[in-house]
Amino acid sequence: MTKFKMTALALAALLMGGVVQAQKLKGIKEPEVTRLIKTLSADDMQGRASFTPGGEKAADFIASEFRKTKLKPLPGEDDFKQTFKVYRVSPSALNVTIDGSELEAEKVVASTSHQSLNWQSGGARQVVAIAETDDFREAFGRVGKIDADVLVLVHPKHAPIFANYQRYLRRGSILKETGKGHSRVFALTDKTAPSNFSVEVKNNVEELQLTNVGGMIEGKRKNEFVVFSGHYDHIGIQKPIDGDSIANGADDDASGVTAMMTLANYYKKQGKPERSILFVAFAAEEIGGYGSRHFSEQLNPDEIVAMFNIEMVGKPSRFGPNSAYLTGFERSSLGQLMQNSLQGTTYSIHPDPYPEQNLFYRSDNATLARLGVPAHTISSVQIDQDKTYHTVNDEFEMLDMAHMTSMIRAIALASKSVVNGQETPTRVDKSQVQ
Numbered sequence: 001m002t003k004f005k006m007t008a009l010a011l012a013a014l015l016m017g018g019v020v021q022a023q024k025l026k027g028i029k030e031p032e033v034t035r036l037i038k039t040l041s042a043d044d045m046q047g048r049a050s051f052t053p054g055g056e057k058a059a060d061f062i063a064s065e066f067r068k069t070k071l072k073p074l075p076g077e078d079d080f081k082q083t084f085k086v087y088r089v090s091p092s093a094l095n096v097t098i099d100g101s102e103l104e105a106e107k108v109v110a111s112t113s114h115q116s117l118n119w120q121s122g123g124a125r126q127v128v129a130i131a132e133t134d135d136f137r138e139a140f141g142r143v144g145k146i147d148a149d150v151l152v153l154v155h156p157k158h159a160p161i162f163a164n165y166q167r168y169l170r171r172g173s174i175l176k177e178t179g180k181g182h183s184r185v186f187a188l189t190d191k192t193a194p195s196n197f198s199v200e201v202k203n204n205v206e207e208l209q210l211t212n213v214g215g216m217i218e219g220k221r222k223n224e225f226v227v228f229s230g231h232y233d234h235i236g237i238q239k240p241i242d243g244d245s246i247a248n249g250a251d252d253d254a255s256g257v258t259a260m261m262t263l264a265n266y267y268k269k270q271g272k273p274e275r276s277i278l279f280v281a282f283a284a285e286e287i288g289g290y291g292s293r294h295f296s297e298q299l300n301p302d303e304i305v306a307m308f309n310i311e312m313v314g315k316p317s318r319f320g321p322n323s324a325y326l327t328g329f330e331r332s333s334l335g336q337l338m339q340n341s342l343q344g345t346t347y348s349i350h351p352d353p354y355p356e357q358n359l360f361y362r363s364d365n366a367t368l369a370r371l372g373v374p375a376h377t378i379s380s381v382q383i384d385q386d387k388t389y390h391t392v393n394d395e396f397e398m399l400d401m402a403h404m405t406s407m408i409r410a411i412a413l414a415s416k417s418v419v420n421g422q423e424t425p426t427r428v429d430k431s432q433v434q
Helices: 005-027 028-040 043-048 053-069 137-143 154-170 250-268 290-296 333-343 365-369 401-419
Strands: 083-100 108-111 116-120 126-130 150-154 174-175 184-188 197-217 223-233 237-239 244-246 275-282 304-310 324-325 349-350 375-379
Touching: 005 150, 005 184, 005 250, 005 401, 028 043, 028 053, 028 184, 028 223, 028 250, 028 401, 043 053, 043 154, 043 223, 043 237, 043 375, 053 197, 053 275, 083 108, 083 290, 108 154, 108 223, 116 244, 126 174, 137 150, 150 154, 154 223, 197 290, 223 290, 223 401, 250 275, 250 365, 250 401, 275 290, 275 401, 290 365, 304 365, 324 333, 349 401, 365 375
Parallel strands: 126 150, 150 184, 223 275, 223 304, 304 375, 324 349
Antiparallel strands: 083 174, 083 197, 108 184, 116 197, 197 275, 237 244, 324 375
């Protein structure tokens, strides 16, 4: 037999193997994918914003699907809801006096996790001036790195950009804990070296609840975990456009959560896996990634073999049909392992084509990646051209269900060698992660 014939036969066998594998994935069916995503992105979910009835309704729906799939709760949990506390800190009163003169309310703003502050000159606080000739954003960044409480004196030339930062900071913030870290108080003034000052801050602190929804399939290697995830929160009710005020979040990220739930059902039907598989719908990605941060604190990151985070897979990618990309592709070998598993199929996975968008750090994979886990996000959205992102037009009707179903099948195939223990991706270099 000639070398050419051997190569041709080998290629044919590989292609046939890929076709057979794809046929075995017919359990991942478009009607079921459609049912899940239509439910999650329906108007009655009210955009799934954190701390809203719509968000709670979405969590209840995901938990009900996990019960139907017969998953177990996550390690250490009694049910599918992993509930935790956060705090909303919002300004109540702020008074700043410099050299005996109290500044007007529109000229001061504070950034702090403390319920109250009472500063007097001569204490341990630093005083820093942002001068007329300084680049405000650059100077603001430098102030943020100072390891101390700081009173920041901002020259009136920067009044327009100061006002923008003031509006942002006055919205308040969501924090995992209060009373920690250093504070910054900003004052719009032409003073650069005051003889004396005083600062009094009072904040309202409200305890709130967030909930991840997670389930697992326990593997033969109980303490080796593979994670499939997506975030179920979105941005809620927005300014109406043509009478529509609900930001349904169909692609962002009902698509990823639908993929995750479909994969849970698929893997449950495959019998006991070699490695334990965790399926998680994260809360609060849109307001700071609090759900993934809490989840990461409940497990030993060294026991997490890989994370397949899924976000915005409802529209075809720039690489054509049946294709997606992996953020941070070069940071571990997970992407290459996925590519290897997809050889001979109609599916493909590519490096992230939008490095300027910093997508690796903009989704829930980033928290675990910072701990060294090969944690990446799979996506297909053409983010540089997408017109519905974070708008009321991100609706089910804008998605391609055939493409999305293919993406779920692709992830099932691409993750198989890691789930069954044949492959272990290299770890992310923590020192190279922001």
